[in-house]
Amino acid sequence: MLRFHNFIKSYNSRKIVEIGELELSNGIYWLKGINGSGKSTLLKSICGFLHFDGEIFLNEVNLKRDGVDYRKKINFADAEPIYPEFLTGNEMIKLFLKAKSGSITKAEYYINSMDMGNYLNNPLGTYSSGMLKKLSLVLAFLGNPTLICLDEPLITIDIDSLSVLYQWIKDKHEKENTGFILSSHQPFDLSILNNVITLSLENGKLYPSS
Amino acid sequence: MTEILKKIFANGFFKMHAGALLFLFSTLIIYFFFINTFGTVPMWAVTEWNLAITLALVSSPLVLIIYFIVCLGYGFKSWQYVVKQLSIANNEFLFYSTTSFRKYIQFKSWFLVQFKIFLPLWIYTIFATVIGLIYGYYLLPICIVLFLAFLNAFIAYSYIQRINSLVHKRATTVAGSLTKKWAKPFFILFTYLVLDKMKLTFLITKIVSYLFIICISLFFTETAKEFSIGTLTIIILITAHAIIIYKEYGFNERFLYFSHNFPYSKIKMFLGPCLNYLVLLFPEILWLVTTQRFDHSSRIILLGLSILLLYRSIMYAIGNNMKRFLFWIFLIFNVLFLGFLYALTWYSVPIILIISYLIFSRNYSNEHLSD
Numbered sequence: 266m267l268r269f270h271n272f273i274k275s276y277n278s279r280k281i282v283e284i285g286e287l288e289l290s291n292g293i294y295w296l297k298g299i300n301g302s303g304k305s306t307l308l309k310s311i312c313g314f315l316h317f318d319g320e321i322f323l324n325e326v327n328l329k330r331d332g333v334d335y336r337k338k339i340n341f342a343d344a345e346p347i348y349p350e351f352l353t354g355n356e357m358i359k360l361f362l363k364a365k366s367g368s369i370t371k372a373e374y375y376i377n378s379m380d381m382g383n384y385l386n387n388p389l390g391t392y393s394s395g396m397l398k399k400l401s402l403v404l405a406f407l408g409n410p411t412l413i414c415l416d417e418p419l420i421t422i423d424i425d426s427l428s429v430l431y432q433w434i435k436d437k438h439e440k441e442n443t444g445f446i447l448s449s450h451q452p453f454d455l456s457i458l459n460n461v462i463t464l465s466l467e468n469g470k471l472y473p474s475s
Numbered sequence: 476m477t478e479i480l481k482k483i484f485a486n487g488f489f490k491m492h493a494g495a496l497l498f499l500f501s502t503l504i505i506y507f508f509f510i511n512t513f514g515t516v517p518m519w520a521v522t523e524w525n526l527a528i529t530l531a532l533v534s535s536p537l538v539l540i541i542y543f544i545v546c547l548g549y550g551f552k553s554w555q556y557v558v559k560q561l562s563i564a565n566n567e568f569l570f571y572s573t574t575s576f577r578k579y580i581q582f583k584s585w586f587l588v589q590f591k592i593f594l595p596l597w598i599y600t601i602f603a604t605v606i607g608l609i610y611g612y613y614l615l616p617i618c619i620v621l622f623l624a625f626l627n628a629f630i631a632y633s634y635i636q637r638i639n640s641l642v643h644k645r646a647t648t649v650a651g652s653l654t655k656k657w658a659k660p661f662f663i664l665f666t667y668l669v670l671d672k673m674k675l676t677f678l679i680t681k682i683v684s685y686l687f688i689i690c691i692s693l694f695f696t697e698t699a700k701e702f703s704i705g706t707l708t709i710i711i712l713i714t715a716h717a718i719i720i721y722k723e724y725g726f727n728e729r730f731l732y733f734s735h736n737f738p739y740s741k742i743k744m745f746l747g748p749c750l751n752y753l754v755l756l757f758p759e760i761l762w763l764v765t766t767q768r769f770d771h772s773s774r775i776i777l778l779g780l781s782i783l784l785l786y787r788s789i790m791y792a793i794g795n796n797m798k799r800f801l802f803w804i805f806l807i808f809n810v811l812f813l814g815f816l817y818a819l820t821w822y823s824v825p826i827i828l829i830i831s832y833l834i835f836s837r838n839y840s841n842e843h844l845s846d
Contacts, residue, residue, distance in 0.1 A: 312735075312736050313735060313736055313840070314732070314735040314736060314840065315840055316840040332738075332740070332741070333738045333739065333740050334738070335738075336736055336737060336738040336739075337738040339736070340736065341733075341736045343732075343733070346733070347729060347730055347732065348730060348733070349664060349667075349668060349726075349730045349731070350671075350730075351648070351650075351651050351667055351668065351671040351672075352659065352664075352667075356659050360659070360661055363661075364661070364734075364737040364738065364739070365737075365738070388651055404733075
């Protein structure tokens with residue numbers, strides 16, 4: 266469960282997002298909002314990237330007080346991932362497996378289901394944006410997260426990979442009770458993800474609605 | 476097109492090298508106007524000497540050759556900057572937009588871009604040429620102007636060649652192939668970047684470092700092995716690595732940004748990069764270990780790492796801003812130097828470490844990044 270307490274994220278004293286008190290259960294959330302509404306900022310704040318005022322708790326673990334424990338429980342995939350060009354995909358996966366205490370068996374499952382095996386030994390500088398995006402999604406699923414935040418997960422990847430991603434989300438949620446916050450401008454395929462809860466970010470306020 | 480290119484490349488070049496140019500400019504100003512000479516120098520003599528220096532450029536072939544070398548060095552540096560900027564994703568649009576203009580229009584634009592980059596050289600060249608012509612020197616002033624115009628045109632032409640040719644992206648670099656099977660732990664990734672992309676910067680830093688070490692050995696032949704000299708050396712050596720620290724911050728915040736989500740404590744993120752620097756400073760550490768007593772060298776290395784961590788933390792507080800970084804480096808260097816004069820530097824190590832950690836801790840999830 267994700268809980269906000271007097272959360273305020275500002276840039277140069279300009280408030281971007283303000284959430285007084287809010288509790289979100291372990292569901293699949295679709296974070297909606299127009300360009301510049303603060304979706305990425307909110308996700309990066311939740312995932313421990315950006316400084317903010319107030320508190321965020323994940324299963325009552327405080328991000329500011331117990332940052333290490335909190336970050337073990339939460340994973341993130343960026344909208345446009347950037348990684349060191351000299352590393353290979355395999356080296357990135359090893360790095361994340363170590364940091365997030367993930368299992369190689371699970372990693373292999375994700376790699377194979379996205380059909381990524383044939384290029385993971387190449388340096389990331391040679392990857393297309395779609396290949397990088399798929400890698401970032403694999404990395405976000407490694408370890409044992411309670412919550413996974415995916416920023417624009419539907420962009421740049423091909424249609425086949427999209428259905429694989431939907432299946433990953435569905436399985437992870439149903440089998441391991443992992444929560445998701447997905448920011449996207451495109452609607453999700455509700456035939457696979459039929460229990461999506463909408464979170465609307467408007468004028469810096471978050472409005473949950475089923 | 477010219478205005479866009481000028482904005483991206485010429486303005487970018489001056490912005491990026493503002494610190495170095497400002498340093499050079501202020502050094503020249505201080506040298507010419509504020510240095511107190513031994514004894515009294517009448518005003519007419521100062522004017523005459525400065526005139527003589529300028530006239531030497533248009534009358535002495537040797538000085539002319541030195542000036543040509545300076546121009547070539549400046550030209551190479553600017554060419555390197557523009558080529559690097561052309562390869563970044565933000566400027567990719569230039570490959571499929573500017574190339575649709577006729578070649579002579581492209582040449583005119585790139586010539587003007589390079590002209591703006593060369594502006595300091597052009598101003599000085601024209602000034603020296605006018606002085607030369609007034610004093611009756613004709614051949615060398617014309618040579619200087621022609622040389623600079625040729626260099627300007629040649630570099631502009633090389634940009635056109637590059638932007639109109641098909642991009643050949645290599646799958647891997649030589650360093651990448653050599654280190655392919657090596658383990659790449661998180662806290663040593665910057666060292667791999669240095670091997671892969673920053674070889675020249677690293678080499679120049681090491682040359683500066685070792686030049687200083689040679690100077691110390693020559694000037695302090697009797698006392699070179701003393702602890703105080705080791706302390707002074709490490710302060711200067713770490714300061715000479717400021718550009719590496721600046722680049723490391725940029726690398727961390729751009730390419731290792733994902734690590735903000737790693738379950739690593741702040742103290743681990745604060746101290747972890749020392750691993751990188753122990754590898755990168757290996758030549759200097761080797762010199763210290765071989766010239767100083769063991770206990771002295773360990774203390775000096777610890778002092779070096781604490782100064783380095785302070786410089787790193789400053790980056791987290793101010794963000795990717797070279798001018799402000801140079802200002803802080805200058806300030807801290809002077810404070811450390813004062814500490815050295817009063818033999819307090821070693822005792823300030825715990826204070827430096829605490830201050831560094833506090834700055835890092837407060838600014839690690841910094842405000843300089845936006846979504």
